[in-house]
Amino acid sequence: MENARHLSIFDTTLRDGEQAPGNSMTFEQKMEMFTVLDNLGFDLIESGFPSATEYDFQVTRELSKMARHSKICAFVRANRADIDTSLRALQDSHSFQIQTLAVGSHIHLEHKRKMTAEAAILEATDAVRYLRAQGVTDISLGVEDASRGDYDYLQRLITSGVEAGATTVVIADTVGCALPHQFARLVQAAKGWVGDSVKLSIHCHDDLGLALANALAGVHAGADEVQTTLCGIGERAGNTAFEELAAVLSYKRDYYGADTPIDRSRVYAACQRLIDLLDLPVARHKSVIGKYVFxxxxxxxxxxxxxxxxxxxxxxxxxxxxxxxxxxxxxxxxxxxxxxxxxxxxxxxxxxxxxxxxxxxxxxxxxxxxxxxxxxxxxxxxxxxxxxx
Structure with a gap:
């Protein structure tokens, strides 16, 4: 298939990957790893959570100054204080995205945020409008725990966010509970809600060992972007491993009708550098990067x-x-x-x-x-x- 659509790859190794236990990097290591990721040619690289700590702020600030191939993304909660902090960290960047978090399920509404659905929709849309008012043109609405969300609520949340100015919507299987056919159905529905002018991104966790399968189901259902990490690192069981996604697309490009131009021949070296920096245990049979997989x-x-x-x-x-x-x-x-x-x-x-x-x-x-x-x-x-x- 010569006209395979471009599948955007959003790398979250430095944010979701790094925040997992045992994966903390020093400032210098994060700078080095960003350069490795940038040289691979990811479409976007998430630098971190600037308002979490002074360290995270300084990392994003320094990365925003660097010449790079990839667009940088900062993660924020849906409040103005987080947004203002991120904008200060990104002030030297010529190209960036801000991803603001939205509550995607009644489980999180009740047990985490203790707020109503209406309040959550208002919070998310206010954050998007505020970003738009500050001149931000690339705004991502990250719908946390969307795979456990009620469709009626998700539709109201997402359409409100798009109307407020979101240019990307992220459907997250935050706890890795979805089955591929369930996640495909959700992505297909969300694609209908956002339309063709808004990018639909997906973020899958591997708690049931299905992160890659769910990501591929999402791509087949019309997702425009996949959020991945090198070696699949991330919270709990981790995220969709980029090297595994790249391997599937190498051989099943025609089936999925999508591909990424990232140079596969450099992926192992990048993974190996991350493994060395984190002293990361990797199963010797792990696909693509395991010691004895070939x-x-x-x-x-x-x-x-x-x-x-x-x-x-x-x-x-x-x-x-x-x-x-x-x-x-x-x-x-x-x-x-x-x-x-x-x-x-x-x-x-x-x-x-x-x-x-x-x-x-x-x-x-x-x-x-x-x-x-x-x-x-x-x-x-x-x-x-x-x-x-």
Whole structure:
């Protein structure tokens, strides 16, 4: 599909991602990570919550001064004090968005904010109007906990926000409770409420392991933008992982009719930098970025992949800055040994290969034979012993 629509990517690694336990960054680390994100080419990068602390204020203020490719976004609650603080932090920025929070469910109305639906709608629309009055042209209305919201209430809230001047509406599955078909239905309804002139963004959490599935369902239902984080970091179980979304769009672009021009080959390096900065534990099997996600030591799989990687490899490692690994381990066969030796120009003797295989399978430190130099040295040693015998 040559005319796939542009899917905007909003990165919230530095706000939602950083506010989760264990993910706090120093000022210098946040500056560095912003540069990494900006160089990837995200459409928007959320800098943080300027009115939360002096640190957050100074981060946004410094980032607003930097030359960059991405538009910066500041997060505010729907009150004028937060808005004024963010505008001061953003005063040196030539291009920015402000995302103001709106109450999206009766659960939050009753138990968090202790206010009526009418008061919440008034609060949100007043914040949007105030932003508009201050000359802000890119205003995002973030509807928190929308996936647990009543449709009638959500429609009144969202249409009021758009009439007041919101240019983006964010539908958030804040607690990660939605199923894909439910979230798609909500996004489709919201798309009808906002019309074509307002961007519809989605923000999904992974509490049920469905953040990516819900985000994709939202894209298929017409969402214009997805809010993501690198490595999927964020509150509780985290957010939609950008690297996973990018992988799906790489192979299912025609189905979704949408894509992003972000360079996939640089994503792994960006994720790795975040992992290093946060000392972030990452499962070795995690899709796209896991240590062994492009590796195999199973003999049957290795045999097929050595003939043609497509036999057991759908996602291609080079597209994401990774390399394929055919590893020697307890489950390996003889083919991987033969292939390594032949790759060094050695004409392999089957009897010596069998002896080498038996030795490796009995070795306590067999992983050392993944060093091809060690493997070749041992094979040649066996060959020398045979010649002397």
């Amino acid at each position: 590796a195999t030591e199973a003999g049957i799989h290795q045999h097929g992949m050595m003939n043609n990687p497509i036999t057991y490899e759908y996602v291609e490692p080079h597209l994401f800055g990774r390399e394929r690994q055919i590893l020697i381990g307890r489950h390996s066969g003889r083919n991987v040994l033969r292939g390594r030796l032949q790759g060094r120009g050695i004409e392999v003797d089957n009897r010596l290969l069998e002896a080498l295989y038996d030795h490796i399978m009995q070795a306590e430190d067999l992983e050392r034979y993944n060093d091809t130099d060690v493997l070749v040295e041992h094979y040649l040693g066996l060959e020398q012993q045979t010649m002397q015998a």
